[in-house]
Amino acid sequence: MSQLTSAFRRSIRRLTWHGRQQRPRTSIERSVSEREAKPEKDSSRYSGQLFFEYLVVVSLKKSGDVYEPQIAYQFPKRENLIRSQKEEEENLLKAIPLFCFPDGNTWAPLTEYESETFSFVLTNVDGSRKFGYCRRLLPRGGGVQLPEVFCIISCLGCFSLFSKILDEVEKRRQICMAVIYPFMQGLREAAFPAPGKTVCVKSFIPGSGTENIELTRPADSRLEHVDFASLFKYLSEEHIIDIFVSMLLERRVIFLAEELSTLSQCIHGVAALLYPFTWQHTYIPVLPKVMLDTVCSPTPFVVGVQRQFLEELQELPIEEGLIVDLHTGEFLKKIGDEKDLLPKKLYKELLNTLQNQRKTCQSSEELNDLVTNTFVLFFVKIVGHYSTHIKRNREHIVFQEKEFRKSVTSKSIRSFLKDFMVTQMFSLFIEELQGHPFAEEGFFQRKIKEYNESRKKVK
16 A cells, blocks of 8 residues: 555544534434425525535546555645644545545556546535445547546535536536636535425636526435435345344444445435434445455444455454445345334334335435325334424423333334343433434424324324
């Protein structure tokens, strides 16, 4: 391993923290409730939010007999940083190239290459996350060339929106590199739109004149970074449920795929199934080859590995967990108890609903909506009674853990809760409720209310 790669690896370790993560300052539930309850005020809430922090161009440079990924351009160049900010930027910029070319240094010049869009996530020590949105393409021109990656770094998770931005970047790249930066500067000066809102960016293109580019953010902020269609394309309903429960109980899960886009889309998809809970451990949708030994960790993780590294992966001492091959749609490794973890009645309900949805859904938007509602209903049924067991005790807000579990009449659900309640995602969910007792009613609370009302009507 070269000295350059070793430096990259140290930077990645600093950014991608392999331990308990703090909940982001703005909680999922709180952010959803504010966005849905007060949509007319969202524009001011997002007016100070930048679309992105950096646009980075990563190219391959010859280093001895191999090619190493290096940053060829960075926009904008930040100046007058304090020491801590400068160190953070240096670590970030050292880590980015390996995530843009996680395939290792086996590249060679090409005459044809179909551009690919994928994303990665870097987690800082405070639990905050930065998203890397990447478009890997072959530059315009004749003869053999090496691919390059345009990578947008942002604190905002919205894959569909940034994918459209990368379409515009690629269109300009085929004309001239210089045309890209005025567009990105215009984007940087624009306000990030509220859910369902549109921002217009003007951009001049030689030969075409000034274009008005409209960027619309999805109306449902819970689903703006996911597309469940990819998940259902590669996996059966049974396997999706097995992966879901494995993540719910904070086990180790490795995904394999040929394409980086498949890895990132599917992993973001299964993570979204956990709403209103959030995965709190190591989360690397695209794992660089030099970090392959991450899978030897005894702690929970969710990682994506390119299928070309399967042989190296199988040689590593991996703890118990799931290895999911998205190419074949099968499990290469499993613990064996996955189908026994959920209460049988709830498992059958999930399975039947998902199978019916696959047959009836006419669009990816409809599928997204139906799938997320199915899994939210699952959580409503097992933890929807939590509010009756959060009590104020003088100056403190106390969660009555034993009473919460014992109040469930189903023995199988009580047994499942015993395992689920010791996870970090459940603990932090409760901590957040205790810290924000007067948060506005959000999507999850409304679903609980709807479910309780429907049960009253049946009675």
